[in-house]
Amino acid sequence: xxxxxxxxxxxxxxxxxxxxxxxxxxxxxxxxxxxxxxxxxxx
Numbered sequence: 470x471x472x473x474x475x476x477x478x479x480x481x482x483x484x485x486x487x488x489x490x491x492x493x494x495x496x497x498x499x500x501x502x503x504x505x506x507x508x509x510x511x512x
Contacts, residue, residue: 471504477492477502478492479491479492479493480492
């Protein structure tokens with residue numbers, strides 16, 4: 470679990486065009502990452 474102020478772990482996901490995008494692609498740039506709970510779950 471991440472706490473406020475923790476660095477996000479490296480990850481790679483597919484974008485809307487099915488292309489891989491990694492957090493490291495944005496190294497040195499300001500990025501907003503929004504974490505949210507899975508749909509239809511408490512929390």
